[in-house]
Amino acid sequence: MQDAPPAAPSTRPKLPAAIWMLGFVSLLMDVSSELIHSLLPVFLVTSLGAGALAVGLIEGAAEATALIVKVFSGALSDYWGRRKPLAVLGYGLGAISKPLFALATSAGMVLAARLIDRVGKGIRGAPRDALVADIAPPEVRGAAFGLRQSLDTVGAFLGPLLAMGLMLLWANDFRAVFWVAIIPGFLSVALLFFGVREPERPPGTPVLNPIRRENLRQLPRAYWWVVGIGALFALARFSEAFLVLRALDAGLPVAYTPLVLIGMNVVYSLTAYPFGRLADGMNHARLLALGLVVLVAADLALAQGAEWPWLVAGIALWGLHMGMSQGLLATMIADTAPAALRGTAYGVFNLVSGIGLLLASALAGLLWEQFGAAWAFVAGAALAGATLLVVLMRTR
Numbered sequence: 001m002q003d004a005p006p007a008a009p010s011t012r013p014k015l016p017a018a019i020w021m022l023g024f025v026s027l028l029m030d031v032s033s034e035l036i037h038s039l040l041p042v043f044l045v046t047s048l049g050a051g052a053l054a055v056g057l058i059e060g061a062a063e064a065t066a067l068i069v070k071v072f073s074g075a076l077s078d079y080w081g082r083r084k085p086l087a088v089l090g091y092g093l094g095a096i097s098k099p100l101f102a103l104a105t106s107a108g109m110v111l112a113a114r115l116i117d118r119v120g121k122g123i124r125g126a127p128r129d130a131l132v133a134d135i136a137p138p139e140v141r142g143a144a145f146g147l148r149q150s151l152d153t154v155g156a157f158l159g160p161l162l163a164m165g166l167m168l169l170w171a172n173d174f175r176a177v178f179w180v181a182i183i184p185g186f187l188s189v190a191l192l193f194f195g196v197r198e199p200e201r202p203p204g205t206p207v208l209n210p211i212r213r214e215n216l217r218q219l220p221r222a223y224w225w226v227v228g229i230g231a232l233f234a235l236a237r238f239s240e241a242f243l244v245l246r247a248l249d250a251g252l253p254v255a256y257t258p259l260v261l262i263g264m265n266v267v268y269s270l271t272a273y274p275f276g277r278l279a280d281g282m283n284h285a286r287l288l289a290l291g292l293v294v295l296v297a298a299d300l301a302l303a304q305g306a307e308w309p310w311l312v313a314g315i316a317l318w319g320l321h322m323g324m325s326q327g328l329l330a331t332m333i334a335d336t337a338p339a340a341l342r343g344t345a346y347g348v349f350n351l352v353s354g355i356g357l358l359l360a361s362a363l364a365g366l367l368w369e370q371f372g373a374a375w376a377f378v379a380g381a382a383l384a385g386a387t388l389l390v391v392l393m394r395t396r
Helices: 017-037 041-049 052-080 082-105 107-135 138-169 172-181 183-194 220-237 241-250 258-279 282-303 310-334 339-371 372-393
Strands: none
Touching: 017 082, 017 138, 017 172, 017 183, 017 258, 041 107, 041 241, 052 082, 052 107, 052 241, 052 339, 082 107, 082 172, 082 183, 082 339, 107 138, 107 183, 107 310, 107 339, 138 172, 138 258, 138 310, 172 183, 183 282, 220 282, 220 310, 220 339, 220 372, 241 258, 241 310, 241 339, 241 372, 258 310, 282 310, 282 339, 282 372, 339 372
16 A cells, blocks of 8 residues: 556556446436435335434444345456446346335334345446446546546535425425336436446456365455455444534424435546545555545544534535545555455455445434434544544555
């Protein structure tokens, strides 16, 4: 993780067209998913009578499921030597889960729909990230992950924007809005199936069973350090559903609650690609430390109260830290893992991060119900600060 000299403009390769296609696949699926997820916390609380702890447990369990499944899909993609079929299957599961939200009449049914959706995300996640690493030249790998993340995040704010418009048009009819999410979901699957061609595995590449101990030993110490930092990061950053609930506390009308994720994801989208390019020529640990400083500031702003200046600042800073850190962590995995084990490497990383996210969301929900919203964000700031100390020690 040393500073790398920037590539000369004349020799810096262009991003392949397949990277753009994968970005638009992510964009369409995020429009579909966020159209629902931006309204889901409010739907659970106002229509189904769930509490903050239930929201935290549902969100934590759903996201953890996705990250755990990535271990197996990533390992299978390494053993099989194919990434795209698993990605198509995962996006397909995500698309067919969308009608279940419109039909849900209890928190349990919402949980079942979320789990199916997140199993699909888990199946596609590690193979898709490994596919990006396989396609992108090493000199622009940070930019490739940043671009895919940026387009993904464009979908993540277009979805809530569409949700807000439809809620106003259809008088807060949650279920009617949820039905619309089917369309971009299936368009995403079609674009991946017809628009992305997977590169052939180079001749002589060994076929490994990544689950075997001797093959896992090929993952170096630098990789395991990234895994550990990713786990601490997940503990410090709970589900964005709590940002939506914080805005609801501030008196934001139900139809306008998607504005929270729109604002966060606009900042995320605008910053992911520039910071991805920056990661190609900057020390990764220093950039990660800056992202953690921003996360601490976001948590402290949101802990101050439900007044609008603090709320807007906290949401914007949350989006900024996502743009600084998410593509960076994916790049760090690609740089430290052997090419033949990239799928497994992303899977293990996401498994550990998923456990951290489940614990973080459950803890945030418990603190919220027992002591108030401010304590959930104070705890997040404390955990982010502890993670920052670990990264600074590594930098030294």
